[in-house]
Amino acid sequence: MEPLTNISLTGKTALITGGARRLGAAIAQGLAQAGTNVVIHFNQSEADAVSLADTLGKQGVQAWTVQADLQNEAEVGGLIDKAAAMCASIDFLINNASVFEESSLDTVDEMQLLKNMKINAWAPLILARNFSQVMPAGAIINMLDTKxxxxxxxxxxxxxxxxxxxxxTKILATELAPDFRVNAVAPGLVLGPSGKGETYLKDLADTVPLQGYSGPEAVVEAVLFLLRSAFITGQTIYIDGGRHLHGSFYG
Ligand SMILES: NC(=O)c1ccc[n+]([C@@H]2O[C@H](COP(=O)([O-])OP(=O)(O)OC[C@H]3O[C@@H](n4cnc5c(N)ncnc54)[C@H](OP(=O)(O)O)[C@@H]3O)[C@@H](O)[C@H]2O)c1
Structure with missing residues (x-):
């Protein structure tokens, strides 16, 4: 058996959920710069998705857009086939789409929990399973959170x-090996929530060990590294200025 050597991203194809805006769009741009074709999944941001695909297409890679509501079980179930029909082969799946709403022990209800579980946990799991059943090999990145x-x-x-x-992420890394690698990136303080911007990051900068904040490019670098790294699976890279080191459950 030969040693596992790093994988070239050039000419490969990635499906990025929630890829039209913010971190998803930055990952799509980073992949395109590395020569990877991209399928940009969106739910509501069609205009952004189409505009991004147009821009990336002009940069020399192929780019497609595909719509699915990840709260809808049938749409989740059909997304891999729908994307694969456009581009013939998918090498990478980036589970990036997410819903991020306020809720506490006092306010949370069953509907809200189910919505978050469907979009942020169930859809990535089913997409990973379907991806592994349709394609012979590949790599998956799940977007977590430093917290x-x-x-x-x-x-x-x-x-x-x-x-x-x-x-x-760890279950899939175990179940889908050796043909599929499954890793995660856990950001924190890289992009303020919608409407809050950089002020949000500046205000929190002194709460992390590295006393600062970053931009999406650090997340993109981690995604590219994990996709290239043929001997890494079940790993999480925290892009958070050391925030995860606080370790306290309540921290
Ligand atoms: N930003 C950060 O600093 C940060 C920190 C920690 C973790 N993360 C994680 O990193 C990832 C990207 O972060 P982000 O801030 O860029 O994400 P975001 O803007 O909150 O959401 C990304 C996309 O998710 C899609 N989405 C939401 N509900 C959906 C649904 N029902 N069906 C399909 N798509 C749906 C939306 O697509 P449409 O716009 O097309 O509807 C949205 O643009 C997320 O997984 C997030 O949890 C980010």
Whole structure:
């Protein structure tokens, strides 16, 4: 048996869920710069998805857009086939789409928990399973959150769903080996929530060990590294200025 050597991204194809805006769009741009074709999944951001695909197409890669509501079980179930029909082969799946809403122990209800679990945990799991059944080999990245090691009491339903995705990453890495690698990237302080912007990051910068914040490019670098790394699976890279080191469950 030969040693596993790093994988070239050039000429491969990635499906990125929630790829039209923010971190998903940055990952799509980073992959395109590495020569990877991209299928940009969107739910509501069709104009952004089409515009991004147009831009990336002009940069020399192929780019497609595909719509699916990840809260809808039938649409989740059909997404891999729908994307594969456009581009013939998918090499990478980036489970990036997510819902991020406030909820606490006092306010959370069953509907909210189910919504978060469906979009943030169930859809990535089913997409990974379907991807592994349709394609002979590939790599998957799940987007987690630095707080999976602690507790986010203001986003309880979201937090529980990301914890589920954290465990799913390790389960999938075990179940889908050796043909599929499954890794995760856990950001924190790389992009403020919609409407809050950089002020949000600046205000929190002194709460992390590295006393600062970053931009999406650090997340993109981690995604590219994990996709290339043929001998890494079941791993999580925290892009968070050391936030996860706080270690306290309530931190
Ligand atoms: N931003 C950060 O600093 C940060 C920190 C920790 C973790 N993360 C994680 O990193 C990833 C990207 O972060 P982000 O802030 O860029 O994400 P985001 O803007 O909150 O959401 C990304 C996309 O998810 C899609 N989405 C939401 N509900 C959906 C549904 N029902 N069906 C299909 N798609 C749906 C949306 O697509 P449409 O717009 O097309 O509807 C949205 O644009 C997420 O998994 C997030 O949890 C980010």
């Amino acid at each position: 999976v090691l602690g507790y986010d009491r203001e986003h309880l339903a979201y937090h529980l769903s990301k914890r589920c995705l954290n465990d799913s």
